[in-house]
Amino acid sequence: MAYQNExxxxxxxxxxxxxxxxxxxxxxxxxxxxxxxxxxxRRIRQLGTTYLVFHGAEHSRFQHSLGVYExxxxxxxxxxxxxxxxxxxxxxxxxxxxxxxxLGHGPFSHAFEKVFNLDHEQFTxxxxxxxxxxxxxxxxxxxxxxxxxxDVIDKTYPDKLVVSLISSQIDADRMDYLQRDAYxxxxxxxxxxxxxxxxxxxxxxxxxxxxxxxxxxxxxxxMSRYQMYWQVYFHPVSRSAEVILIKILHRAKHLFETGYxxxxxPMHFISFFAQEFKLKEYIALDEGVLLTxxxxxxxxxxxxxxxxxxxxxxxxxxxxxxxxxxxQYMKFGELITLFKEVGLDPDYYxxxxxxxxxxxDFYRPGEENERVPIYLQLENGDLRxxxxxxxxxxxxxxxxxxxxxxxxxxxxxxxxxxxxEKILELLRG
Amino acid sequence: xxxxxxxxVQFISLANEVNGxxxxxxxxxxxxKMNFPFAEKYELHMYGPYSEELTLRVEExxxxxxxxxxxxxxxxxxxxCYQVTxxxxxFLATAEAPKEQLPKCIERLNEKSSxxxxxxxxxxxxxxxxxxxxxxxxxxxxxxxxxxxQEMEQAFAFIEEMQVSSVS
Numbered sequence: 001m002a003y004q005n006e007x008x009x010x011x012x013x014x015x016x017x018x019x020x021x022x023x024x025x026x027x028x029x030x031x032x033x034x035x036x037x038x039x040x041x042r043r044i045r046q047l048g049t050t051y052l053v054f055h056g057a058e059h060s061r062f063q064h065s066l067g068v069y070e071x072x073x074x075x076x077x078x079x080x081x082x083x084x085x086x087x088x089x090x091x092x093x094x095x096x097x098x099x100x101x102x103l104g105h106g107p108f109s110h111a112f113e114k115v116f117n118l119d120h121e122q123f124t125x126x127x128x129x130x131x132x133x134x135x136x137x138x139x140x141x142x143x144x145x146x147x148x149x150x151d152v153i154d155k156t157y158p159d160k161l162v163v164s165l166i167s168s169q170i171d172a173d174r175m176d177y178l179q180r181d182a183y184x185x186x187x188x189x190x191x192x193x194x195x196x197x198x199x200x201x202x203x204x205x206x207x208x209x210x211x212x213x214x215x216x217x218x219x220x221x222x223m224s225r226y227q228m229y230w231q232v233y234f235h236p237v238s239r240s241a242e243v244i245l246i247k248i249l250h251r252a253k254h255l256f257e258t259g260y261x262x263x264x265x266p267m268h269f270i271s272f273f274a275q276e277f278k279l280k281e282y283i284a285l286d287e288g289v290l291l292t293x294x295x296x297x298x299x300x301x302x303x304x305x306x307x308x309x310x311x312x313x314x315x316x317x318x319x320x321x322x323x324x325x326x327x328q329y330m331k332f333g334e335l336i337t338l339f340k341e342v343g344l345d346p347d348y349y350x351x352x353x354x355x356x357x358x359x360x361d362f363y364r365p366g367e368e369n370e371r372v373p374i375y376l377q378l379e380n381g382d383l384r385x386x387x388x389x390x391x392x393x394x395x396x397x398x399x400x401x402x403x404x405x406x407x408x409x410x411x412x413x414x415x416x417x418x419x420x421e422k423i424l425e426l427l428r429g
Numbered sequence: 430x431x432x433x434x435x436x437x438v439q440f441i442s443l444a445n446e447v448n449g450x451x452x453x454x455x456x457x458x459x460x461x462k463m464n465f466p467f468a469e470k471y472e473l474h475m476y477g478p479y480s481e482e483l484t485l486r487v488e489e490x491x492x493x494x495x496x497x498x499x500x501x502x503x504x505x506x507x508x509x510c511y512q513v514t515x516x517x518x519x520f521l522a523t524a525e526a527p528k529e530q531l532p533k534c535i536e537r538l539n540e541k542s543s544x545x546x547x548x549x550x551x552x553x554x555x556x557x558x559x560x561x562x563x564x565x566x567x568x569x570x571x572x573x574x575x576x577x578x579q580e581m582e583q584a585f586a587f588i589e590e591m592q593v594s595s596v597s
Contacts, residue, residue: 137527158569356485
């Protein structure tokens, strides 16, 4: 039997707290799960620094990736199979793309990418297309199969329906992370009736659409997403931890570039500091490696690096205050001057950070937004954009919410020093 | 702080006015591909390379009062036009001086239609491929736009012209 059609002699199942069971029958999927690049995802947390706020949020990208695979498998095997709009030939590429869509994420992804100017999506492409175990498994299906999977993840695959399963405003990726993150953080938001949504999903030529009768389940999903963003993903304390993490990496990079003699040489980072790294070096990094360096750097002679690492490891995070850049950008200049006067380097100890989310957006012909909207399929087969039918969704459609904060080490400023008092007064507005 | 915001204000100031969000997205992407230092991350979307970060930055700049957004109903389509406000001009004082080649490149880009810039930016999105594969890829992801061979050639010539003026 051709490798692409090969089934395991017995179905394998992963016990999963969100989907109860994750089912694997395809040999290709099982082989991909067992590659070293996929196993590496066990060592990358799904929510980065969020565990410093919600202590349960220790779950990994490995779990999420399996979850996305399982949702797509259910959509295809239980929902689309046998429907004329669905091409069964696309099943395996869709399942592989679902499983592997986050393969390029690095440790504390967003912070790491920001400092080293990287893009995890490019690493996903590289892992799929270069000499890796994942590539070898995919190539056994056919020589062009790795490229097909890469194209689905890159959204350049000709079959847009397949792309929309993994990347759209209602896709398997979001449906898994909302539920999984809600479960592990322990919050009561993020829950919606996914079973219902899966039952009312219908394939069309270009994208997945939802039967009109499933509109209320989709409303619930959109509202869940909205609440999760503001209650969990943009939590200001978790952002404080991320701010410190970014500053640690910036400081280490700066020290390396200026010839500082590290007590603990940053072997794993040197090629990144020099912007000359290879894929193998990227894959070798995980959160355990970073946290080990942070522990060791707490003993460095450089007081900024040692202090920032201590703050991260021992959770002595920066305080935050509301900040409106429109009216306060002049005040920020004043703060920089004051920080320098009191011997605090503003590059590391005075940080502004913004969060923003657009919960749902609709399509305006010919211009504007580039997000593909969610369509409801009416009984007569016509399609209608969701916000035209739902008052709840219309209320939040196209409305972006943004939040700006300024972060600073309050603990270093509460000592009665008049200049410190002045800084605090400015910061607290 | 706000250095990336300042670069966008500077870009619109140099363009004098940018007509259409799509056009602005593609102009910044092409400049970024020509090594001008814009930080916004791009992905391939419905109309080619698109940056959610840029959308957000522009919305913030409008909220801050540094950019003025004007809505124009063109009948068959609608578009938003952007200009720098007086307050934005004051804010520009915090920006670093632009690269010497930037004003000319912006001028050339602003002369082009958004359809043409969509083609150029999408070709650039696939610039790691050979020319033939680049064209094939664009024909797949932009199949509904039916770009002609002549348009393709014009786009490649334009990319070459931009590369000559780019930041090395």
